[in-house]
Amino acid sequence: xxxxxxxxxxxxxxxxxxxxxWVLLAAWIVLxxxxxxxxxxxxxxxxxxxxxxxSAPPDVLLAQMxxxxxxxxxxxxxxxxxxxxxLILGALTIGSGYGWGTWKTVFTQGPPRSxxxxxxxxALLIVVIGLVLTVAAVDLGVASVIAVVxxxxxxxxxxxxxxxxxxxxxxxxxxxxxxxxxxGALARGPALSVGLGLVWVLVVENLLRxxxxxxxxxxxxxxxxxxxxxxSLxxSLxxSLRDxxxxxxxGVLNILDGGTSVVLLAGYVAASALGTxxxxxxxxVN
Amino acid sequence: xxxxIVVTDKLTKRYGEHTAVxxxxxxxxxxxxxxxxxxxxxxxxxxxxxxxGLVRPTSGSATLFGRSPGNSAVAARTGVLIEGPGFFPYLxxxxxxxxxxxxxxxxxxxxxxxxxxxxxxxxxHDRFRTYSLGMKQRLGVAAALLGEPDLLILDEPTNGxxxxxxxxxxxxxxxxxHSGHSxxxxxxxxxxxxxxxxxxxxxSRGELIAQSTVAELRGDTSLLVRADPRERAAAVLAELLxxxxxxxxxxxxxxxxxxxxxxxxxxxxxxxxxxxxxxxRRERSLEDVFFDLTSDVTAGDHTSNDARRVS
Numbered sequence: 001x002x003x004x005x006x007x008x009x010x011x012x013x014x015x016x017x018x019x020x021x022w023v024l025l026a027a028w029i030v031l032x033x034x035x036x037x038x039x040x041x042x043x044x045x046x047x048x049x050x051x052x053x054x055s056a057p058p059d060v061l062l063a064q065m066x067x068x069x070x071x072x073x074x075x076x077x078x079x080x081x082x083x084x085x086x087l088i089l090g091a092l093t094i095g096s097g098y099g100w101g102t103w104k105t106v107f108t109q110g111p112p113r114s115x116x117x118x119x120x121x122x123a124l125l126i127v128v129i130g131l132v133l134t135v136a137a138v139d140l141g142v143a144s145v146i147a148v149v150x151x152x153x154x155x156x157x158x159x160x161x162x163x164x165x166x167x168x169x170x171x172x173x174x175x176x177x178x179x180x181x182x183x184g185a186l187a188r189g190p191a192l193s194v195g196l197g198l199v200w201v202l203v204v205e206n207l208l209r210x211x212x213x214x215x216x217x218x219x220x221x222x223x224x225x226x227x228x229x230x231x232s233l234x235x236s237l238x239x240s241l242r243d244x245x246x247x248x249x250x251g252v253l254n255i256l257d258g259g260t261s262v263v264l265l266a267g268y269v270a271a272s273a274l275g276t277x278x279x280x281x282x283x284x285v286n
Numbered sequence: 287x288x289x290x291i292v293v294t295d296k297l298t299k300r301y302g303e304h305t306a307v308x309x310x311x312x313x314x315x316x317x318x319x320x321x322x323x324x325x326x327x328x329x330x331x332x333x334x335x336x337x338x339g340l341v342r343p344t345s346g347s348a349t350l351f352g353r354s355p356g357n358s359a360v361a362a363r364t365g366v367l368i369e370g371p372g373f374f375p376y377l378x379x380x381x382x383x384x385x386x387x388x389x390x391x392x393x394x395x396x397x398x399x400x401x402x403x404x405x406x407x408x409x410x411h412d413r414f415r416t417y418s419l420g421m422k423q424r425l426g427v428a429a430a431l432l433g434e435p436d437l438l439i440l441d442e443p444t445n446g447x448x449x450x451x452x453x454x455x456x457x458x459x460x461x462x463x464h465s466g467h468s469x470x471x472x473x474x475x476x477x478x479x480x481x482x483x484x485x486x487x488x489x490s491r492g493e494l495i496a497q498s499t500v501a502e503l504r505g506d507t508s509l510l511v512r513a514d515p516r517e518r519a520a521a522v523l524a525e526l527l528x529x530x531x532x533x534x535x536x537x538x539x540x541x542x543x544x545x546x547x548x549x550x551x552x553x554x555x556x557x558x559x560x561x562x563x564x565x566x567r568r569e570r571s572l573e574d575v576f577f578d579l580t581s582d583v584t585a586g587d588h589t590s591n592d593a594r595r596v597s
Contacts, residue, residue: 002391003358010388014374017381101372105429108338108368109389110361116389284341 003111007119008126010106015123020092025131028085032077032135037142040065062150067143071157071165074139075234078169083176083230086128087197090180093124094276095190104285113281121273124177125170132169136162168237168262172230175265176201178272179226185276201227223255229264232256291316291437291468292337296346299332306332308492309346314437314470319463321483321500322472325580329492330472331369334441337470338366350437362390365435367443371426373414379425380410383432392433400428405454419446427455438462441472456482480504480572490580504570509541509548512564513555522558523551540568 015021044061064073097103106116140156147154156162180197187193205227212219222228236258256264292314299307307329314320324330335341337348339356350360373382383397390396401410404424409417417425423446430438443459444452452475460482463469473479479486480500488496488503496503513519520539524532531542541551545567555562 006388006391010385013381013388014377014385017377018374019376100375101370102374103372104340104368105372105386106389107340107356108361108364108366109386109429109432110358110391111389112358284335286335286341 003115004118004122007111007116008122009119011120011123012126015093015127021089021127024085024089025127025134028077028082028131029135029138031081031085033138033142035077035080036073036139037065037146041146062146062152065143065146066152067140067147067154068157070136070139070143071161072237074136074165075169075172075237078172079227079231079234082173083227084198084201086173086176087180087183087201088194089127090124090177090182091184091187091193091197092180092190093120094181094184095187095193096184098184098188099190103280107285114277117277117280118273121178121181121276124181125174128173128177129170132166132173135169136166165237168233171262171265171269172233175226175230175268175272178269178276182272182276182279185279224264226265226268228255229261229268233258233261233265236261289316290314292320292348292350292470294333294337294346294348297333297336297343297348298345299329299336299341300344305492307336307343307489310489310492310494311346312487312494312497314468315485316468317463317466318484319459319469319471319482321479321486322470322489323476323479323486323576324472324489328489328580330489331441333489334368334439334470334472338364338368338439340368362433363436365430365432365438366440367423367426367430368439368441370442370445371422371429373422373425373429375415376413378411378413379406379417379421379428382414382425383428386429387432390433396432400431403431404428404458420448420451423447424451424455427458436467438467438469438471440469442474443471444473444475444478452478476571476573476576486572488576488579495579496575500572503575504572505575507545508568509543509545509551510564510566510568511539511541511551511555511562512537513539514561514563518558519555519560522554522560526551526554538564 040061044058044065047058063069097106107113111119144154146152180193183197183200184190184193187196205222205225208218208222208225209228212222232255235254290313292312294310294312296309296311297307298305298309310329310333312320312322322330322333332341336343337350337355339354339361348355350357351363353360373379374385377385380397380401383400384394387394387396398407398410401407404427406421406424406428409421414422414425423443427440427443430440438459440459444455447455456478459469459471463482471479471483483500485497485499486503487494511519511523516534516537516539520532520534523539523541527541527543527547533540533542541547543551548565548567552562552565
């Protein structure tokens with residue numbers, strides 16, 4: 001246990017000073033603001049429509065941008081670009097260590113490989129939790145400003161709804177980060193792991209869903225893919241958003257119910273973490 | 287006899303059909319500096335990787351402090367620099383050592399002490415990616431020194447260092463040995479190994495072909511004689527010293543006797559009317575021995591080394 005804590009502290013120190021991580025997190029926050037608030041606000045202010053909410057009337061658009069709707073809109077970006085960015089973070093965190101030769105250095109410093117990797121995963125979990133809390137705070141802040149500017153209610157969302165959204169966000173982003181870690185360990189390098197991960201997230205899953213639309217048996221598989229689970233969990237939170245009369249964003253699905261999505265995502269997190277530890281423990285480090 | 291803190295028994299690593307390390311049995315004793323020599327691709331680094339738990343052996347065994355490589359208790363007593371330093375390029379030298387100190391469960395000031403020891407304290411705040419090759423190498427040695435380990439495994443620690451840096455590194459290794467550390471040192475710098483190592487192992491084509499003290503490997507000193515006429519000189523000296531100690535090498539004679547006999551040899555030759563052009567003490571350097579042992583690798587003949595195999 002001490003070795004895991006020591007490894008977590010070491011990883012947090014080096015992650016904290018890693019510019020690439022801050023660039024990815026900043027990109028996440030900016031994209032979230034752009035897609036969730038900026039485009040919708042421009043549409044609302046100009047009276048036009050956007051692809052993000054093509055059929056929503058102005059009053060519905062405004063309702064989605066108020067603080068009370070943050071739990072519903074908060075996870076939308078996670079199914080669209082957030083997963084890809086976090087997968088890149090996970091893949092780079094592990095894969096770069098092979099490129100730089102730092103795993104070789106770390107593994108000769110004393111911690112068992114399983115402890116060192118568990119420390120890395122825990123450090124990334126802390127990063128994910130920090131990101132989710134930051135995004136929630138930023139969203140609440142922006143939504144409050146919009147509420148004040150538009151003379152609407154700035155009342156905060158219910159605590160239980162907010163907690164549910166935060167937990168869902170951690171689970172969705174945690175799953176993609178853990179998947180990136182696994183791909184990084186498989187590829188033993190940053191470039192290949194990032195490339196493979198993005199192809200999977202942005203291309204393969206969508207292609208498979210397209211195939212499933214015409215070849216029904218394939219849907220047995222596509223219904224349980226990581227992206228489907230993440231999109232379905234985001235979709236389950238967006239349910240009440242539909243009640244407002246708005247559409248949901250690309251990647252947000254309603255294939256699985258919330259409970260099944262949570263179980264599936266937790267399974268993917270566990271499988272990715274265990275798979276990574278198993279792989280790195282059994283392979284030589286050159 | 288001092289006990290071995292590093293002991294391998296028929297340690298072997300195969301990659302498919304290729305045998306990188308073939309049944310290597312070596313022993314590093316407590317408190318000694320052990321030089322591990324071999325041409326490029328001989329299997330030195332693979333052996334060291336197995337000793338540090340980075341690579342699993344195909345067969346055979348290795349123990350450090352009586353335990354398996356990779357064991358946490360072993361790693362805590364071992365400092366390692368394998369095939370070039372691997373650090374986070376965006377972190378400073380100091381922060382890299384702080385990260386490793388945390389992995390090793392040491393206080394952060396351990397990093398400062400290690401930086402000081404290798405002369406990098408002034409540049410400790412600079413990013414690793416801005417370091418010269420020599421500075422990177424020093425930082426690698428600093429990482430190996432974290433926690434004052436009992437055993438240092440250093441793979442080519444002087445790579446990239448300038449002559450002054452090499453001398454400093456030599457002094458550091460000697461100082462570490464004097465302060466009770468054991469050192470397993472792989473190096474191409476044979477003069478350096480000759481100077482600082484107590485014992486050496488020579489590996490070629492994955493096999494340990496010699497393991498002994500430096501003095502034993504270099505053999506006894508002898509006398510070199512250039513005299514005219516050479517044949518008559520050889521006959522006179524053979525009569526004086528015995529046929530088995532006189533050998534002809536090119537235009538000279540070598541005498542496998544103590545250099546203390548030089549005055550007597552000179553007197554006998556002069557008394558016999560032979561002109562003595564040169565009479566010198568002959569010493570084989572470790573480099574001579576190394577090339578003798580490994581020369582057949584390039585020639586493609588491997589049989590003669592078997593006769594010299596020690597273990």
